[in-house]
Amino acid sequence: MTHPTSRADETRTAWKAVLEKYHEDRETPLNENYWSEKDTWSRDWIRAVQDEKIAAVAPFLYENSDFYRRRFDRLGVAPTDLRDVDSMIANWPVVTKQEMMEDAEAHPPYGTYTTCGEAEWADRGWMLFSSSGSTGTPRVFRYTHFDRQYWEQANARALYSGGLRKGDSGLPMVGFGPHVFAWGVQYTLAKMGLPVVPGGGMDGQARAAMIERFNPTTLICTPSYLLYLGRVMQDMGKDPAKTSVKWLVTGGEPFSGVSGTLERIQDLWGAKSLEFYGCTEASPHCGGYSCPEYQEGDEPFIHLMEDIQVWETVDPNGLNPVAEGERGLTVCTNLNSESSAQLRFLVGDYTRLSHEPCACGRSHVRGMGCLTGRSDDLINLRGIKFFPVQIEEAVRAYPGTGDEFQIRLTTKDDGLDVMTVVVEHPDQGKSDEIAKAIRSHCEIRCAVEVVAPDTLPKTEMKAKRVFDERNK
Numbered sequence: 001m002t003h004p005t006s007r008a009d010e011t012r013t014a015w016k017a018v019l020e021k022y023h024e025d026r027e028t029p030l031n032e033n034y035w036s037e038k039d040t041w042s043r044d045w046i047r048a049v050q051d052e053k054i055a056a057v058a059p060f061l062y063e064n065s066d067f068y069r070r071r072f073d074r075l076g077v078a079p080t081d082l083r084d085v086d087s088m089i090a091n092w093p094v095v096t097k098q099e100m101m102e103d104a105e106a107h108p109p110y111g112t113y114t115t116c117g118e119a120e121w122a123d124r125g126w127m128l129f130s131s132s133g134s135t136g137t138p139r140v141f142r143y144t145h146f147d148r149q150y151w152e153q154a155n156a157r158a159l160y161s162g163g164l165r166k167g168d169s170g171l172p173m174v175g176f177g178p179h180v181f182a183w184g185v186q187y188t189l190a191k192m193g194l195p196v197v198p199g200g201g202m203d204g205q206a207r208a209a210m211i212e213r214f215n216p217t218t219l220i221c222t223p224s225y226l227l228y229l230g231r232v233m234q235d236m237g238k239d240p241a242k243t244s245v246k247w248l249v250t251g252g253e254p255f256s257g258v259s260g261t262l263e264r265i266q267d268l269w270g271a272k273s274l275e276f277y278g279c280t281e282a283s284p285h286c287g288g289y290s291c292p293e294y295q296e297g298d299e300p301f302i303h304l305m306e307d308i309q310v311w312e313t314v315d316p317n318g319l320n321p322v323a324e325g326e327r328g329l330t331v332c333t334n335l336n337s338e339s340s341a342q343l344r345f346l347v348g349d350y351t352r353l354s355h356e357p358c359a360c361g362r363s364h365v366r367g368m369g370c371l372t373g374r375s376d377d378l379i380n381l382r383g384i385k386f387f388p389v390q391i392e393e394a395v396r397a398y399p400g401t402g403d404e405f406q407i408r409l410t411t412k413d414d415g416l417d418v419m420t421v422v423v424e425h426p427d428q429g430k431s432d433e434i435a436k437a438i439r440s441h442c443e444i445r446c447a448v449e450v451v452a453p454d455t456l457p458k459t460e461m462k463a464k465r466v467f468d469e470r471n472k
């Protein structure tokens with residue numbers, strides 16, 4: 001919500017001036033390797049730019065967002081106390097999804113945590129995006145055309161890093177709902193001058209036929225859908241690895257950090273994965289992306305863009321910063337939007353940050369081990385905590401397993417909570433052996449039910465593999 005005061009306008013103008021100072025409007029890449037010189041900025045310069053942006057964004061948020069103003073006042077912190085990265089981390093506690101959700105419930109339909117009010121929406125509104133709402137009230141975010149330009153450049157850096165060049169073309173296979181990922185890629189392909197064949201609103205067989213007829217080089221969808229579509233093509237007697245597809249641009253689900261899944265999908269398509277990592281709250285763009293130097297078998301990681309966002313990791317209990325190289329939950333400060341600048345927002349995926357130089361020359365921090373476990377997905381079974389992706393890795397590692405699996409959590413008559421993992425395998429007699437494999441991989445005891453291959457429903461878009469039917 002905007003306050004119709006001169007301070008609101010003044011601070012917005014000052015914030016946008018800083019954004020514009022570092023904005024490039026590229027339609028062609030800097031050179032063979034990088035879309036922008038920002039990818040290789042020195043660490044000192046990256047920090048100086050972050051500091052300058054924080055000093056401008058804090059007063060802007062105070063004057064233009066009721067959510068932020070209330071929080072500053074409640075904490076007894078002045079916007080001028082947030083002068084740079086260090087003073088922000090010292091003075092500004094991490095913002096959680098819960099806080100945003102409460103604000104969204106108290107101030108429907110938009111909440112007050114964004115800085116795109118009615119005036120900006122009417123003047124230069126671009127698109128509305130929404131969190132999935134799977135864990136509570138959906139939080140919505142309105143972005144402007146001003147933001148769109150920043151979004152396109154950030155995503156172009158990601159797509160170019162992943163390998164997309166002139167001559168490539170995209171086939172987005174998504175529902176085009178209010179989710180940032182596919183829209184971000186769509187607009188960015190246009191900015192980069194790469195053609196698009198729209199692939200929405202049709203089934204797998206129709207999309208398989210489109211791939212064969214129009215020869216796109218780049219598929220844009222969730223990882224689950226890549227697996228699904230590849231199997232559909234095989235059922236049609238076709239080999240996905242023999243198609244025109246070279247790049248697999250994915251978002252929306254953990255992927256490249258799940259060992260077994262990345263290889264399975266890359267091998268199926270004979271193509272290279274390019275993963276977008278990010279969140280709806282701190283858009284308008286991905287925050288992280290795949291590295292051109294990454295080879296199968298290396299520890300997975302993604303590059304983050306620090307000139308436009310500050311990335312930190314915190315411990316899950318106190319939400320205090322952890323030392324570099326230690327595992328923690330991701331926290332993002334978004335310094336690249338007039339609509340949804342955010343200070344220390346808890347994105348909540350586990351990773352380790354590394355400033356070690358990368359072979360590709362990009363100087364920005366990396367998320368190591370990839371970001372494969374959003375803390376919201378954590379399963380707590382009798383006090384043992386684990387992520388569904390840990391089960392996924394164990395299932396993928398067992399020879400002969402099908403693509404699908406399910407995790408079913410139930411309560412027995414005696415009140416004990418138990419887990420059954422349903423696995424596809426041609427040999428029904430393997431259940432004990434697979435249970436043992438899961439136990440040795442995850443240190444979790446479970447029962448395994450083996451079903452024949454291709455009997456579990458195929459996941460099309462976002463995978464739903466956990467069914468929690470425990471008594472609460």
Ligand SMILES: [Zn+2]
Nearest residue numbers: 291358360362
């Ligand atoms: Zn790299």
